[in-house]
Amino acid sequence: MTKASVVDQSAPAYAPKRLLAEARAASKVNIEQVFAFLEGSPEKAALTNELLAEFAADPAITQGPEYYDLTKAEQREQTVKKIARLALYLENDIKLARKQHHKDVVRDLQSPDAPMVTMSDMERFEKRSTLVALIDPQLATRLGVNLSLFGNAVRGNGTDEQIKYWLQERGLIFVKGIYGCFAMTELGHGSNVANLQTRATYDPASDSFVIQTPDLVATKWWIGGAAHSATHSTVYARLIVEGKDYGVKVFVVPLRNPKTMELLAGISIGDIGSKMGRDGIDNGWIQFNNVRIPREYMLSRFTKVIPGNPPKVEMEPLLDSISGYAALLSGRVSMVLDSYRFGARFSTIATRYAFGRQQFGDPTNETQLIEYPLHQFRVLPQLAIIYMMAPGAMKLMDTYNSCLGELYGAGDDKKKLTTVSARMKDLFVESASLKATCTWLTSTLIDELRQTCGGHGYSSYNGFGKAYNDWVVQCTWEGDNNVLCLTSGKSLLKKFAGIVRGKKVTICDTSMDYLRMDYIQKVVMGGTKKVSNLSTLPDYYQIWSVILVKYLKRCAETVRDNNDPESVSKLLVSIAKFHAFYSMLQEFHRKLASDQSHVGDAATKEVLWKVYKLSSLYFIDKFSGEFQQLKVMSPDQMTNVQEQMLAILPEIKTHAIRLTDAFHLPDAVINSSIGNYDGDIYHNYFNDVTRVAAKDKAPGVPPYADMLVNFLARGDQFDNLNISETSFKNLGK
């Protein structure tokens, strides 16, 4: 009863396919224009398409349903295979950038005399990396630990010579020669980096450092790549010189011999073992026992130890802290982009299922799930959220790249560095609130959309399970979401309080444009009341700045009275979220309203405006308590918001399939039996399930059949052999 055996296209199993085709025919949304809008331009969209197509065609990267059946050991091994393969893509991408296909470009770049690798050399591979995160998050992380974490730790803290040496000559950014890990977190310290306990004590006699783990809680913990793959580590340790503690600095410490992968002397490493997700990453713990490294292995752009008697320490604390920001920001910025891409994948699956699946109603032609208002409410706002995240994610990435350019372009020019420091601080607030909000949103999205697929959402082959398990760590790592919200909420509050007290407060990002004295006064005086009627398109984002000002005012007053910022921490978490909504909706509006929206078709643009409205309405309703409590909206206005929202749903429904098609995700990338483009839910699902079970040698008979037979055999003989004629007759009474 497989695909080929049912040739009658009117059989129930073919209904979903037909329903999806009908849905596509019913909408005229121009999906190429929408794709260009989401990705930033037709050129960027084309590149996304091209790279996704390469991966979709490469079974070494996109593995099909078997991917969901791998054991931990298999995941670890296959991830390395994939990294080896990506290293080849990487070399190819650099050759393409340098237009040199006739020689070993990478080997040339490793020579000490070679020019520095440029941003444009790596651009194509960096885009590729963000797409790897969509297909196989653990692969992206395991490679990212080397390229981004080790790489950025060196870039942020090393001298030019050190950067060139470690990243280029040694081959790290080519995934060649050495493999790096990032040893920051310890068993007892995560968020509080300043209190890490690993020590790097300078020994003047040998001009070297002794790296030491002083006690159990100082064990480096969770270190991705440490258990199996890293040959080198950037170790965050306290610099101790002549008994004085200079705080946490970064050191390159070799861990393994790359020729054998044997651990070096003094290095104790263990496997962290199983995790909720991402078992393809070899997280490990490291203890250092009198490990010696040369002084030159300390990354010393901002802090230097000068040998001598006594030795001296030169520090530049301000620049040190900026570089610290920069290293952390890369991950956060990427996670906002990941939220959009990953969310798009699961939104596509659930939307297709909602159109293909029928339930209740006319027994011979049951109602499509998407026709139920409740189901529309469960599925369509999640789709709108993806659309809300995309422009914000692209903007954040651009801001980050321009900041980074400024930072690295500044060289040692302290004035330029001070200027970029202010931009970095705002970017820190912005990226913290967006990272936390978007990773939470995508986490909820995966969970809620899985539920909309009923029992089938629970099958591994439909993708939600592993996706959720892989995803949720994004809410914790590189800044716990609650801690990030608190930090960015506090920064916004501080700016607000400063402005109100008439201080000069620097605002670099347009997303903070509500932090102006005149605007604050306007809100407080009630001059923004008509925004609450949502009568113009900008109102849908501006209303979030109204509630932000009112909320910040309330917090500022509380803290002024009780002098305890912790007392408003619950509110600050909401403020960080609201700021993210404001920022994303503002950019959604700006981009769609601009000449560069790339959406020429008026009807298509109209649909996108509805999506824009829905994403704002959905969150106003979700936070209706705050909107009423802060008197931004009255109960009646809230009723109106809810009516508007419910009225938009059926309008978006008509275009929902095309709005997910517009993500342009190939089936091999989506990797979900019920989520394929053709909508042939039941055949695809059945075929995938039987495909992965094909290795089963005796279908239906378990490998441990003896065990079952033995313990059941305490009982009766097989059917009917033992039953008395009377008993049997009684059964039929």
Next chain:
Amino acid sequence: MTKASVVDQSAPAYAPKRLLAEARAASKVNIEQVFAFLEGSPEKAALTNELLAEFAADPAITQGPEYYDLTKAEQREQTVKKIARLALYLENDIKLARKQHHKDVVRDLQSPDAPMVTMSDMERFEKRSTLVALIDPQLATRLGVNLSLFGNAVRGNGTDEQIKYWLQERGLIFVKGIYGCFAMTELGHGSNVANLQTRATYDPASDSFVIQTPDLVATKWWIGGAAHSATHSTVYARLIVEGKDYGVKVFVVPLRNPKTMELLAGISIGDIGSKMGRDGIDNGWIQFNNVRIPREYMLSRFTKVIPGNPPKVEMEPLLDSISGYAALLSGRVSMVLDSYRFGARFSTIATRYAFGRQQFGDPTNETQLIEYPLHQFRVLPQLAIIYMMAPGAMKLMDTYNSCLGELYGAGDDKKKLTTVSARMKDLFVESASLKATCTWLTSTLIDELRQTCGGHGYSSYNGFGKAYNDWVVQCTWEGDNNVLCLTSGKSLLKKFAGIVRGKKVTICDTSMDYLRMDYIQKVVMGGTKKVSNLSTLPDYYQIWSVILVKYLKRCAETVRDNNDPESVSKLLVSIAKFHAFYSMLQEFHRKLASDQSHVGDAATKEVLWKVYKLSSLYFIDKFSGEFQQLKVMSPDQMTNVQEQMLAILPEIKTHAIRLTDAFHLPDAVINSSIGNYDGDIYHNYFNDVTRVAAKDKAPGVPPYADMLVNFLARGDQFDNLNISETSFKNLGK
């Protein structure tokens, strides 16, 4: 650097242990009284303790951290081993009930002349089963499919002779002789049972049924036990007699020969494969190809086929539907109890971690997480929710058992059956709203508490990952939560509309006592206004009946105007949740205020009243939008609610460790490295991680080292061997 190597008790690694000891000393809450309150009585608490201790001492059941490292194949096999072991506990429990230890009581009970097994024979094992669900959910389900699903399908639909034969003579309820599965769901139909497509066509010539899967979408899907273990199945199929379709009935269909586990003729079975969680269950799909079973294998309590020419069909539709209710209810009722027990486990872990973990503040003695107001808000309401669920879960279980007693006691007495039918219908509403609400709450609890444990929450050995994956299917199976909320919301709305129109409406459960004309009028006339000030203890539950009446009124008006109940479906989901809060808080209040609270110590009772208040306040705040929109509370009252809630948190904090100790969960049952009673977080965690990694033959060197060496070897030689003296000097500049 393991446990034994640190003997200095002032070392940082020992701080958590000391902090937990201090927290225990700081509270005088009587945990035995609290335990008795939660479990219902000191006797019940003692039995819970006794059975948990048996399991904690049995390494065949509680496996330690290795449990989290099992592959799917290992989980499948070990679950069967555990079932074989539980079968021995079961025999022992029956012997204990019958006070007969000198002979094979079960063999005697299998004789056709033996008396029926009684409720009290099974009581101890049933309690045991609910505790198995806490330790190893997949084990409980895989056994429950046989005992409860197959068992209840036969009990609900079989004649007395059939019940006796299948469950007792054949040994099913003794987990002996045969093993049952429950083949209801199909690939294309889940919630809509009435439209299942599998057919059972009566063949008068041979007086037998032909069971047939007509097409792919009618494939039985998700059937727990089908892939490996079931010898028999209760199959839900359309009864077709002489071409007429009599709707879905239940048939016992043999699947495998219990002596070999080979599939029988006409039975096609495949493995469903990997799932998000519960991989220890062998879910499978089944297709029937001309499978013949004797007429006697149709379960025919309410529908009989009478052989003859032509054959006749006798039906009792009303009774048929009651029995349908009863079979479904058992699972739902259990899931409310599971929510309490499972939630208690994870609340214990997170609370202990919150006291033992220190972060930020004084670098030499950092602040305990629990001291942060935001952390209190993240952890303590979750603990309160567990306390809110316990009394409601116990009440629901009692109501269910008494209903079931009435149903089975009624025999064929139709009057009694009609009476019990009304009770069953209310119980259906009650259990649907509680099942959905509580399983969602526990799902959120596991997720949010995992996040409070930071990165360590993501380690498999701390339990959250598998727990979440195992848990969330509870939100989908045996009634999708949204569908259940919609159904129970609609029933409440129907009752409400009936009462308002002056119809006679039967209300059986005290949780629906707000559905009275006088009370509705009082709410509408504003006679309940002072409840909103929360000035007395009952106000904390009664406020939920105020909002329920107002919400139902709004829905009733909308539907009266637009005649479309689907238009209020989003609101009905909230109504179902609010009803669950009302029901649980009402019972929490009733029980704690009664003479049978078992809490004699006044100070302890005082703490429990605070927990009661917190659980109500937490949800009022969470649904503050609805409370303001329906004008149950003004914005200022809402501010007051939030202030009250934040003020209670530090008061409960003082007792939080004892409030989790009161659950009496042994370490082996909790099975979380950071969640042990002694609070020795870092040693326990490190020891567990190294224990599971001990099988690693070459620590630090991956099994696939060659692969890494090969692809990295495109690169450089090992450290420093190749570097020029000049390059090396440059590094140190």
